[in-house]
Amino acid sequence: MRRQVIEKLEILADAAKYDASCASSGGKRENSPTGIGNSTGAGICHSYTEDGRCVSLLKVLFSNVCIYDCAYCVSRRSNEEVTRVAFTVDEVVELTMGFYKRNYIEGLFLSSGIFKDADTTTEKLVAVARSLRQDHGFNGYIHLKVIPGASPELLTEAGRLADRLSVNVEIPSEAGLKQVAPEKDYDQVFGPMGHVRDGITEAKEERKKDRRAPRFAAGGQSTQLVIGATPETDRQILELSDGLYSEQKLRRVYYSGFVPLGGDDRVPDPETYRAPLHREHRLYQADWLLRKYGFDLDEVAPPGSGNLDAEVDPKTSYALRFPYLFPVDVNTAPVEWLQRVPGLGIRSAKRIVAARRRGVVRWDDLRTMGVVLKRAQFFLTTPDHRPQLIDRDPNAVRQRIVGGRGDGAPQLSLFAPAPVRLAAPASAPLPKAA
Ligand code: SF4
Numbered sequence: 167m168r169r170q171v172i173e174k175l176e177i178l179a180d181a182a183k184y185d186a187s188c189a190s191s192g193g194k195r196e197n198s199p200t201g202i203g204n205s206t207g208a209g210i211c212h213s214y215t216e217d218g219r220c221v222s223l224l225k226v227l228f229s230n231v232c233i234y235d236c237a238y239c240v241s242r243r244s245n246e247e248v249t250r251v252a253f254t255v256d257e258v259v260e261l262t263m264g265f266y267k268r269n270y271i272e273g274l275f276l277s278s279g280i281f282k283d284a285d286t287t288t289e290k291l292v293a294v295a296r297s298l299r300q301d302h303g304f305n306g307y308i309h310l311k312v313i314p315g316a317s318p319e320l321l322t323e324a325g326r327l328a329d330r331l332s333v334n335v336e337i338p339s340e341a342g343l344k345q346v347a348p349e350k351d352y353d354q355v356f357g358p359m360g361h362v363r364d365g366i367t368e369a370k371e372e373r374k375k376d377r378r379a380p381r382f383a384a385g386g387q388s389t390q391l392v393i394g395a396t397p398e399t400d401r402q403i404l405e406l407s408d409g410l411y412s413e414q415k416l417r418r419v420y421y422s423g424f425v426p427l428g429g430d431d432r433v434p435d436p437e438t439y440r441a442p443l444h445r446e447h448r449l450y451q452a453d454w455l456l457r458k459y460g461f462d463l464d465e466v467a468p469p470g471s472g473n474l475d476a477e478v479d480p481k482t483s484y485a486l487r488f489p490y491l492f493p494v495d496v497n498t499a500p501v502e503w504l505q506r507v508p509g510l511g512i513r514s515a516k517r518i519v520a521a522r523r524r525g526v527v528r529w530d531d532l533r534t535m536g537v538v539l540k541r542a543q544f545f546l547t548t549p550d551h552r553p554q555l556i557d558r559d560p561n562a563v564r565q566r567i568v569g570g571r572g573d574g575a576p577q578l579s580l581f582a583p584a585p586v587r588l589a590a591p592a593s594a595p596l597p598k599a600a
Contacts, residue, residue, distance in 0.1 A: 174251045178227040179224065181241055181248070183309070183336070184425065185225075185277055185390060190465070217415050221559075222267055223307065224475055225275040228253055230292050232279030236347035237432035238336070238395040240422055241279045245429065250283060255293045262298060263530045266306055273307025273329070276591040284315035286353075292320055295327035314354035318361050322382075325365045330385035330417075332505045333414040335410070342396030346432050357594070362387045363415050371405045374521045386417030393449065394424035394442045395433045400473040404452055411456065448474040455480055458512065459505050482508040494546040496527050508567075509542030541567055 212240060227241070229252035235243040253261075258276065259420040265271045280287050291310050298304035310324050312333040324331060327587060333355055337343040340352045362383060369382035390402060407419045423446040426436035452474055459481075466480050468487070475483040485492055485508050494503050496518055504515035517535040521527050529551040532539060537546075544556045544563045556563050 168220065171253075171257050171261070174257070175252055177249055177251050178230055178253065179225065181230045182225050182227045182275070182277055184240065184422070185275075215244050222271050223273045223275050223309070223461060224262055226253075226258070226261075226277075227260060228276060228277050228278035228287070228294070229281045231281040233282070234349045234462055234564045235346065236336070236350070236391050237430040238346055238426055238427075242430070245427075247429070255297060258294045259297045259302065262294075262306075263302055263304065266304070271306075273309070275309040275311075275313035279500045280313055284313040284318050285320060288316040288320045288324065292324050295324065296467055298459065299327050300403065307385075310357045312362065312387075314358065315541055316358055319433045321358055321361050322365060324382055325362060325369075325382040328383055330387040330388065331362050331383045332341045332390070333362070333388045335406070336390065336392050337397065338393075338398040338406050339394050342398060346395055349589045358418075359387065359389070360413050363556060366415070384416075388418040388420060389416060390420045391420050393421050393446055394439070399471075400445065400449060400452070401467040401469070402472045404456070407455060413506060419453060421453070424485045436511050445478060448476070448480065452480040454486075458467060460502060463505075478564065480506070481506070481543060483554070484580065486564055489563075491583045493547045495547045496532070496543060497522055497548065507542055507545045508539065509538035509545070511536070542579075 172269055194489075208593055229250075230241040230245055230248060231250045231252055232239075232241045240248060258487075262271070262274045266273075274294075276291050278287050278291060291313075295308050295310060298308065306532045307330075308332040310328040311533075312321060312324065312331050314333060321331075334351075334420075335352075335355050337346060343350055344353065351524070360375040366384075366386065370382065372379035373381070391406070393403065402443065403421070410419055412415045423441040423443050424433065426434055426439050428436045452466045455466050456463065461484070467474060474480055478486070484506070485500050492507070496504070501515050501519050504510055504518055505512055507515075510518075514532075514536045518527060518532070518537075521531060521535065527548060529548045532546070532548070534544070544566070545551050547553065555566075
């Protein structure tokens with residue numbers, strides 16, 4: 167490989183590492199007799215698939231030249247510390263094919279700085295995908311980043327060529343976006359996002375009628391939110407995510423803790439700021455509850471709340487806010503309720519329901535079903551296990567979970583006054599079907 171291309175690759179792959187929105191989509195693409203490669207359910211990416219497998223992709227920028235000046239981005243116009251380079255279309259195609267044939271990668275994630283305008287940049291990304299598909303018969307995975315403000319015609323072609331598209335919202339409020347990325351606005355982001363959504367929906371409808379109808383971003387679309395560069399709370403961030411899932415039909419929202427780069431007063435100072443990795447983790451947990459467990463936004467992050475509970479995971483936090491809904495009887499509760507128990511996942515809830523058909527489920531049976539008993543012990547009832555602490559003192563349960571058994575938990579007296587029972591709200595939150 168030519169030295170000049172290797173140097174570009176080092177610079178542009180490093181600049182691309184800040185984009186978290188490229189985890190595998192699980193998109194499928196079969197090989198053809200004249201083509202090369204295929205994209206399976208494992209997808210691609212230097213990331214983890216939804217089922218936990220690690221997959222690889224060539225994740226690179228086409229160019230780090232950018233006319234925009236987003237304070238949170240290493241490629242911003244005003245950053246004089248970086249060397250500016252750009253690939254040619256042929257160079258990216260050659261790299262992708264070379265790495266794919268050597269089995270280094272399973273696909274390509276291609277983004278770019280905006281080097282002239284949105285359409286000129288998008289044309290280059292589309293040209294790479296077109297050449298890979300049409301000139302080289304490449305059937306591996308392609309994820310293209312949509313440049314905010316790109317025209318519908320280019321987006322349509324991008325959707326025909328790529329397995330996944332993503333347009334990054336980046337900052338979780340428009341006011342915040344204006345503050346740190348003055349050239350951007352939400353229209354530039356949500357216009358293309360809506361076009362991609364409609365393209366996906368129409369292609370699915372067409373393929374129901376005719377399986378030969380062309381695909382359109384069959385792996386769906388995703389986005390990234392930068393956490394911590396601007397002051398939005400977790401509730402505000404999850405409100406936005408909830409809307410992105412329900413209205414824009416996004417497959418995934420990725421949360422990326424802001425990494426301070428220095429040299430820009432519009433974002434937190436690297437001397438005092440630490441990337442909010444713990445917050446990022448809690449947001450992924452809450453997002454999971456919204457997408458997979460049938461929780462409502464208000465159950466995960468109550469209206470008016472700020473950030474998620476740092477001490478306990480969002481499901482435990484929910485259970486501690488609604489103690490009168492627990493403990494849940496392992497042998498009679500519907501699967502939707504079992505899934506709401508801290509320490510119980512979807513798979514173990516289903517295992518419990520299956521085991522009930524064979525007989526009464528006892529405490530020891532739960533261990534073999536993958537239940538995290540350290541948390542679940544306070545919220546589940548079996549014939550040989552009857553916890554009462556959640557009813558009497560949810561704060562003591564919190565202390566036991568946070569601090570380990572006994573740490574900080576008050577010893578309950580046999581002669582203590584009768585526990586105060588919290589009144590159920592007029593409309594107790596009922597689980598939706600997952
Ligand atoms: S437009 Fe994209 S590449 Fe350019 S500065 Fe903003 S985030 Fe960075």
